[in-house]
Amino acid sequence: xxxxxxxxxxxxxxxxxxxxxxxxxxxxxxxxxxxxxxxxxxxxxxxxxxxxxxxxxxxxxxxxxxxxxxxxxxxxxxxxxxxxxxxxxxxxxxxxxxxxxxxxxxxxxxxxxxxxxxxxxxxxxxxxxxxxxxxxxxxxxxxxxxxxxxxxxxxxxxxxxxxxxxxxxxxxxxxxxxxxxxxxxxxxxxxxxxxxxxxxxxxxxxxxxxxxxxxxxxxxxxxxxxxxxxxxxxxxxxxxxxxxxxxxxxxxxxxxxxxxxxxxxxxxxxxxxxxxxxxxxxxxxxxxxxxxxxxxxxxxxxxxxxxxxxxxxxxxxxxxxxxxxxxxxxxxxxxxxxxxxxxxxxxxxxxxxxxxxxxxxxxxxxxxxxxxxxxxxxxxxxxxxxxxxxxxxxxxxxxxxxxxxxxxxxxxxxxxxxxxxxxxxxxxxxx
Amino acid sequence: xxxxxxxxxxxxxxxxxxxxxxxxxxxxxxxxxxxxxxxxxxxxxxxxxxxxxxxxxxxxxxxxxxxxxxxxxxxxxxxxxxxxxxxxxxxxxxxxxxxxxxxxxxxxxxxxxxxxxxxxxxxxxxxxxxxxxxxxxxxxxxxxxxxxxxxxxxxxxxxxxxxxxxxxxxxxxxxxxxxxxxxxxxxxxxxxxxxxxxxxxxxxxxxxxxxxxxxxxxxxxxxxxxxxxx
Numbered sequence: 001x002x003x004x005x006x007x008x009x010x011x012x013x014x015x016x017x018x019x020x021x022x023x024x025x026x027x028x029x030x031x032x033x034x035x036x037x038x039x040x041x042x043x044x045x046x047x048x049x050x051x052x053x054x055x056x057x058x059x060x061x062x063x064x065x066x067x068x069x070x071x072x073x074x075x076x077x078x079x080x081x082x083x084x085x086x087x088x089x090x091x092x093x094x095x096x097x098x099x100x101x102x103x104x105x106x107x108x109x110x111x112x113x114x115x116x117x118x119x120x121x122x123x124x125x126x127x128x129x130x131x132x133x134x135x136x137x138x139x140x141x142x143x144x145x146x147x148x149x150x151x152x153x154x155x156x157x158x159x160x161x162x163x164x165x166x167x168x169x170x171x172x173x174x175x176x177x178x179x180x181x182x183x184x185x186x187x188x189x190x191x192x193x194x195x196x197x198x199x200x201x202x203x204x205x206x207x208x209x210x211x212x213x214x215x216x217x218x219x220x221x222x223x224x225x226x227x228x229x230x231x232x233x234x235x236x237x238x239x240x241x242x243x244x245x246x247x248x249x250x251x252x253x254x255x256x257x258x259x260x261x262x263x264x265x266x267x268x269x270x271x272x273x274x275x276x277x278x279x280x281x282x283x284x285x286x287x288x289x290x291x292x293x294x295x296x297x298x299x300x301x302x303x304x305x306x307x308x309x310x311x312x313x314x315x316x317x318x319x320x321x322x323x324x325x326x327x328x329x330x331x332x333x334x335x336x337x338x339x340x341x342x343x344x345x346x347x348x349x350x351x352x353x354x355x356x357x358x359x360x361x362x363x364x365x366x367x368x369x370x371x372x373x374x375x376x377x378x379x380x381x382x383x384x385x386x387x388x389x390x391x392x393x394x395x396x397x398x399x400x401x402x403x404x405x406x407x408x409x410x411x412x413x414x415x416x417x418x419x420x421x422x423x424x425x426x427x428x429x430x431x
Numbered sequence: 432x433x434x435x436x437x438x439x440x441x442x443x444x445x446x447x448x449x450x451x452x453x454x455x456x457x458x459x460x461x462x463x464x465x466x467x468x469x470x471x472x473x474x475x476x477x478x479x480x481x482x483x484x485x486x487x488x489x490x491x492x493x494x495x496x497x498x499x500x501x502x503x504x505x506x507x508x509x510x511x512x513x514x515x516x517x518x519x520x521x522x523x524x525x526x527x528x529x530x531x532x533x534x535x536x537x538x539x540x541x542x543x544x545x546x547x548x549x550x551x552x553x554x555x556x557x558x559x560x561x562x563x564x565x566x567x568x569x570x571x572x573x574x575x576x577x578x579x580x581x582x583x584x585x586x587x588x589x590x591x592x593x594x595x596x597x598x599x600x601x602x603x604x605x606x607x608x609x610x611x612x613x614x615x616x617x618x619x620x621x622x623x624x625x626x627x628x629x630x631x632x633x634x635x636x637x638x639x640x641x642x643x644x645x646x647x648x649x650x651x652x653x654x655x656x657x658x659x660x661x
Contacts, residue, residue, distance in 0.1 A: 233502050236602040315613075341498040346490035379619075386613025391598075392490050392498065396615075399622045406626045410633030417552070417637070424557040 034064070037074040040087075050093035063144045077105050096131055103135045116202035124363030134162065159195040169329040170195070193220065206364035217244045241388065243321040245328040246351070247338040252327030255354035256376065257368065258316040258385060260302075268360040269314060271367060279359050283369060292370040293357055295378035301357070302384040318388025320344065320351050345392035352376050352393060459657040461571050463528070467655055469519045476512035477632060480505060484625050506599055513592045519584070530569045532581060545574035556641065566657060583631060587624050594621035 038061045045057035064070055075081065092098050107114035117123050117136070125133035139158040140146075160167035170176045178192035198216050199207065207213035218224055218239075228235040246254050260269035271279050282304070284290070286297050293301065302314055322328045344351055355375055356368040375381050376394040388394070462470070486493050486501035496504070523529045535541035547563045552575075555563070564573035572580060594617045597604040601614065611617050642648040647658035 231499075233499075233506070233599075234601050240602075341502070342490050345487075345498050348491060382615045382619055383612070386615045389614045389618050391487050391502075391618070395488055396619065396622075399619065399626070402623070403626045403629065406630040407633075410630040413634050414637035420553065421557045424554075428558075 033075060034061075034070075034073045038064075047092065049095065049098075050091055053095060055092065055095055055098065059143055067143060067145045068147050069143070069145050072109075076109075077102070079105075079108075099135050099137055100126070102137070106136045113202050116200075120200075120202060120204040121206040121364050122204055128361075128363050132162070134158075156195070159199075163195075163325075165326050166329050167195075169326045173329055173331040174333045175331055206366070214239060214244055241319055242344075243319060243328070245322045245331065246320045248332060248334070249322055249327050249330045250332055250336055250338050252322040252330060253324070253354070254320055254351035255323050255356060256318055256352055256388070257321055257356050257358050257366070258298075258318050258371065258375070258388065259358045259360075259366065261315050261317045263313040263315055268317075270360040271362060279367070292372045293375065294372045295375045295380035295384075298357065298371060298375050299380050299384045315387065316357070316385050318385060323354065345390055347392065347395065349393050458659065459566065459568060460655055461566065461568055461657050462652060462655045463526075464655065465518070465522045466528075467652060469515055469522070470652060472515050473512065473519075476508050476515060477628065479508045480512065481625070481629060481632065483508070488622070509592075509595050509599070513596075516584075516588055516592065528569060531571055532577070532584065534581065535574070535577070541574055545578065548573045548575045552641070579631070587627055590620060591624040591628070594618070594624070 038059060041057055041059040042061050043058065047055045047057060049055055069076060104114075114136075122133045126135065138161075156167040156171070171180070175192045178190060179194060197220075198213065199205065205213075207216075225235070225239060228239065232238055245252060261267075262269050283293075283301070286300050286304070287293050298316075302316060343349060353373055355371040355373050357371045358366040358368045361367050375385060376388075377397050379396050379398040382396070482495065483501040483505040486495050487498065487505060490498050495501075523532060535544075544563065551560065551563050554560075562573070594611075597608050597611070597617050598614070598621065601608065608614055608617055611620075639648045639652075640646075642651070643658060651658055
């Protein structure tokens with residue numbers, strides 16, 4: 001190729017490149033849909049709600065950009081927003097109603113978590129009409145959703161938002177202390193639990209109503225059952241009938257809860273549905289004075305459950321537990337746990353001064369009703385409180401009387417016989 | 432003439448003629464060695480079980496030992512007494528002396544003799560009357576003793592062992608406990624038996640002094656031979 005041809009080819013290539021560059025520069029860059037939303041929602045928009053409150057519609061674009069949901073953008077969740085219908089003029093009754101409406105949105109991506117949540121005490125409370133039970137956005141926030149790792153530090157968030165007192169108790173506990181000191185207990189490196197380790201993050205259970213929590217304790221303290229067997233008679237029964245916190249939260253106030261249990265259903269008796277007579281009515285009929293169930297009233301309650309025409313076989317399942325959820329979280333180091341048997345196994349022990357009878361609420365939590373402490377010591381309770389007995393602690397008073405009678409009688413026989421002999425001998429002497 | 436009057440007359444006559452009764456020189460071997468070993472082991476066991484039983488039940492009133500020690504002692508000694516009961520049972524099962532525990536097949540005669548024995552303790556004993564029951568190796572218990580020991584050994588002791596065993600390991604025996612009507616029923620039976628044992632031991636120890644001499648029955652339970660009735 002001669003020099004002229006080379007120059008022509010170079011000129012042509014340069015021209016083509018220039019045309020191509022011009023063509024590219026003419027095409028506009030792809031639009032950011034979130035930017036479109038934020039164009040309005042970065043401003044102080046607000047909406048008046050049906051309950052008179054104001055809902056602010058301003059979104060912090062920077063925070064949203066840092067959230068894990070920034071990758072799916074606004075329409076990832078707000079799929080119902082159509083350009084033609086937005087902004088919507090539809091009235092919104094309250095913030096709660098708005099949140100409830102959007103609670104299902106999460107399940108579009110997080111179906112498994114949503115299913116767990118639906119089985120939780122929180123969801124059951126929501127279903128029961130609670131205005132305070134948490135929805136997804138109450139724990140995860142609406143637009144500043146963080147990765148799971150962000151919840152790891154001992155911040156208590158989000159649980160402490162509602163359970164502040166409990167969280168403070170946890171902070172002071174052996175678990176909270178270990179967590180705050182870098183997971184160290186007695187110079188051993190352990191992973192001390194945070195809220196979700198015991199209560200689960202989404203399938204949050206009403207722990208006091210089940211044996212779930214005990215099993216959770218034993219999940220980490222896998223040697224505990226065997227360790228208790230080394231020194232504690234009937235260790236298995238103790239682990240079933242005594243809440244872990246009743247001994248391991250030594251400063252806690254304790255009580256005995258007698259839970260009504262349906263033997264046929266193999267489940268705790270629950271509050272009757274709207275069609276049946278509420279449990280409270282049944283209770284009021286048995287205890288019209290409302291001064292707490294006495295032994296006879298408790299017996300009637302258990303018997304009534306068995307005789308109202310339905311095939312039910314009701315018993316009471318007793319359990320020693322701490323009085324408040326706050327106390328349940330004040331777990332002390334094991335060296336400070338209650339180890340003295342006498343703290344329970346004696347007449348007038350503190351734990352037996354408070355007695356409640358409970359049924360299961362639809363949300364899984366317990367509904368408790370006061371009972372007279374005499375129900376633990378009455379001979380009438382032999383049947384109704386048949387499975388809860390502590391030697392010494394809940395002894396039957398009538399048997400104390402019989403024992404005293406036996407002692408007196410046992411001593412009266414020799415004394416009486418000797419006295420009789422003396423009288424006869426004296427009489428014979430006179431003759 | 433009523434039975435009581437007849438009995439009184441008979442004993443008065445016996446007492447008056449007592450000096451003519453020939454002393455028995457032949458000593459009767461009443462309590463074979465296995466029975467004596469069983470008896471004294473049982474006595475020791477009962478004593479420990481009663482003391483620890485009181486301690487377990489009345490921690491707020493007694494402080495002989497800790498609750499934990501009392502429970503451990505009660506459990507182990509209880510198991511030893513159960514084993515001891517089986518030794519007694521097996522011995523009598525294969526011994527011709529088992530007749531001591533055989534029930535009287537004539538209830539009318541039995542209760543007449545039962546009544547005579549009771550009257551003896553309340554009247555004849557103080558008048559030096561002869562014992563209405565003639566002790567023999569094959570029939571060493573008077574009707575009062577026989578009924579008491581039958582109840583103790585065949586009803587009271589097994590019931591106490593069974594209920595004690597259930598409470599010793601509640602979870603292992605949960606099925607049996609449910610069958611019995613619950614832990615509280617089981618405990619109530621155990622405590623009622625405990626009450627009976629307490630009364631029995633008190634009366635038993637006193638009755639032991641009602642031999643010819645106060646020490647006679649105690650010596651018999653050591654040597655095995657009936658003490659001479661001079």
